[in-house]
Amino acid sequence: MMFLPEDGFPLSEIPGAYAAEIGDTVVVRAGTESLTWTALHRGSNRFARGLTAAGAATDRIVTLLLPNSTDLILTVFACYKAGAIPQVLSPRMTPAELDAILELGDPAVVVTEPGSALIGRAGAVAVDDLGTGQSDGDLEPRVATSWKAPTSGGSTGRPKIILSGRPAVTSGFDREIWGIEAGEQALITAPLHHNAPFATALSTIFLGGSVTLLTRFDAERTLSAIDEYGVNWVYLVPTMMRRITALPDEVRDRYSLASLRSVWHCAEPCPAWLKRRWIEWLGAGRIWELYAGTEAEAGCTLRGDEWLEHVGSVGRVTWGEMRLLDPDGVKITRPDVSGEIYMRVTPGTDATYHYIGAEPTVHDGWSSLGDMGRIDADGYLYLHDRRSDMIIVGGVNVYPAEIEAALVEHEHVLTAVVIGLPDADTGSRLHAIVHTPEAAGVVPDDIRAFLDGRLSPYKLPKSIELVHESLRDAAGKVRRSALRSQRATEPTR
Incomplete structure (x- = not known):
C-alpha cells in the first residue's frame, strides 16, 4: 500500500517519503518539463542548501518570483526543507507593488527568474543558480510555523500578507474542502501566486498525486491535457470556463474527458447561463463551487445539483461559522435579508491566519472580508457585493x-x-x-x-x-x- 501521510507529517519530508516508494512516478508537469518524485526530492535538497546559503532561516519568508514551472515546485519544497515559509508572487508585478510587499514581508531570500532586474539586490538569487554545487543528500526535518504566505491587495491596492495559521505539516483540511483524493491527477490552470491554485496543487502532491501546471491558460489545451494525462480534478475560474464554452463544438467534441471526476471554480462570480451550460455538458455531479477567503475561517461549497435547486447560491457553510449583520451590527435572523457576512472559526479551533500589514475587521469575535449577501430559508448563501464597493446614487x-x-x-x-x-x-x-x-x-x-x-x-x-x-x-x-x-x-x- 502506498505511503499516505497522517495529519501533522512534516511537509519537508513529503518528497522523500514518496520517492522511496514511487520514485520514478511523475509528480509535476509544466510545459515541456516534468519531475519525478526522486528528482523532486533530490533537487529540493540541493535548492534547500542553496536557500540556506543565501540567507534563508527557520520561519523567515522566502519570496518566489517564479511562473508556473517545475522549478517553482522544487523551490517551494526547498523552502519547507530549509524551515522557511514560501511566498509565491507574480513575476509580472510592477516594481512599486513588489517593493511594497517585500517591505512588509522582509523576506530572507528572493528567488527570481534568470536575468531578472532584481539580481544583484541583497538576498536575491536566480533559480538556476540555487542548487549549483550543492549536495542532494538528505536533510534533517524542519517545520516552519506557517506553510504559506499569500498576498492580497484588495480593491484599494494596499497590500497585505495573509500568513497561514497552520504550520508546515499535513492537514486534512484542504483535501476535504476541495474534494481531492489520494493519488489524484490534477490540472491547475491558473498561476500559483493565487492562493487557491497553490493550495490545491500542493494538497494534491501531499497526497501522492500528480499535478499538471499550465504555464499559460489555453482553452483547448485544457481539454487535451485532461485526456492526455487522465486528469480527475480541475481548477478553473469562470473566465476560463467561458473561453472553453466559446470553443467550436467540433473542437470540444474531440475530447472525451472520461477521466474527469470534478471541476471546481471560484474567485469570481459565475454567470447562471455559463454554469447551466457546464452542467448540461458535463453533468451536475462534476461541477463544484467554493466560496471563502484566503483567511479560511469559514467557507461554503456547492455541487451542481444543489445549485440547480438554489440558482445563484454559493452553497451552505461547510466549515467554520457565518452570520449576517445589519448596518447597526445586529444579527440578521430572517431569511433573504441582506447584510454583511461575518465569519469565525469553529469555537475551539486554532486561528487560521495572521495579517502582516493590515488589521481584520472584527465584531464580537467575528471577522468580515467586506462581502454582502443573504441567506435563504434552507441556509444557502447568495453574494451581493463588497461593502466598500457600494455606490450611492x-x-x-x-x-x-x-x-x-x-x-x-x-x-x-x-x-x-x-x-x-x-x-x-x-x-x-x-x-x-x-x-x-x-x-x-x-x-x-x-x-x-x-x-x-x-x-x-x-x-x-x-x-x-x-x-x-x-x-x-x-x-x-x-x-x-x-x-x-x-x-x-x-x-x-
Whole structure:
C-alpha cells in the first residue's frame, strides 16, 4: 500500500517519503518539463542548501518570483526543507507593488527568474543558480510555523500578507474542502501566486498525486491535457470556463474527458447561463463551487445539483461559522435579508491566519472580508457585493456586483466592472467598463439593449465604456480605485 501521510507529517519530508516508494512516478508537469518524485526530492535538497546559503532561516519568508514551472515546485519544497515559509508572487508585478510587499514581508531570500532586474539586490538569487554545487543528500526535518504566505491587495491596492495559521505539516483540511483524493491527477490552470491554485496543487502532491501546471491558460489545451494525462480534478475560474464554452463544438467534441471526476471554480462570480451550460455538458455531479477567503475561517461549497435547486447560491457553510449583520451590527435572523457576512472559526479551533500589514475587521469575535449577501430559508448563501464597493446614487444604495452579473450574461462580455463617477445631480453616476473581444464588434447600444428589462432603471449604467484588454492586473485583481481615479475627470462616454 502506498505511503499516505497522517495529519501533522512534516511537509519537508513529503518528497522523500514518496520517492522511496514511487520514485520514478511523475509528480509535476509544466510545459515541456516534468519531475519525478526522486528528482523532486533530490533537487529540493540541493535548492534547500542553496536557500540556506543565501540567507534563508527557520520561519523567515522566502519570496518566489517564479511562473508556473517545475522549478517553482522544487523551490517551494526547498523552502519547507530549509524551515522557511514560501511566498509565491507574480513575476509580472510592477516594481512599486513588489517593493511594497517585500517591505512588509522582509523576506530572507528572493528567488527570481534568470536575468531578472532584481539580481544583484541583497538576498536575491536566480533559480538556476540555487542548487549549483550543492549536495542532494538528505536533510534533517524542519517545520516552519506557517506553510504559506499569500498576498492580497484588495480593491484599494494596499497590500497585505495573509500568513497561514497552520504550520508546515499535513492537514486534512484542504483535501476535504476541495474534494481531492489520494493519488489524484490534477490540472491547475491558473498561476500559483493565487492562493487557491497553490493550495490545491500542493494538497494534491501531499497526497501522492500528480499535478499538471499550465504555464499559460489555453482553452483547448485544457481539454487535451485532461485526456492526455487522465486528469480527475480541475481548477478553473469562470473566465476560463467561458473561453472553453466559446470553443467550436467540433473542437470540444474531440475530447472525451472520461477521466474527469470534478471541476471546481471560484474567485469570481459565475454567470447562471455559463454554469447551466457546464452542467448540461458535463453533468451536475462534476461541477463544484467554493466560496471563502484566503483567511479560511469559514467557507461554503456547492455541487451542481444543489445549485440547480438554489440558482445563484454559493452553497451552505461547510466549515467554520457565518452570520449576517445589519448596518447597526445586529444579527440578521430572517431569511433573504441582506447584510454583511461575518465569519469565525469553529469555537475551539486554532486561528487560521495572521495579517502582516493590515488589521481584520472584527465584531464580537467575528471577522468580515467586506462581502454582502443573504441567506435563504434552507441556509444557502447568495453574494451581493463588497461593502466598500457600494455606490450611492441619489441617496439609493447600489451594489455593482448585481449589475456586473447582468453584464457578463452577455455572450461577448468577458469581464465587467461598474464604478461610481462624480455627478452634479445625483452625487454619483454608474459607469460600466466592459471587456469584450474586439472581433465581436459590440457597441455600447448593444449592451444597453441587453440590460433593458434585466435591471431596474436606477441600476442601469449611465455610461458604458468598451475595452479590449483585461480589467485584471498581474495578480488577477480588479483595482476599482485605480479604474475610478483614471476616469474621474474624463467626460461621460
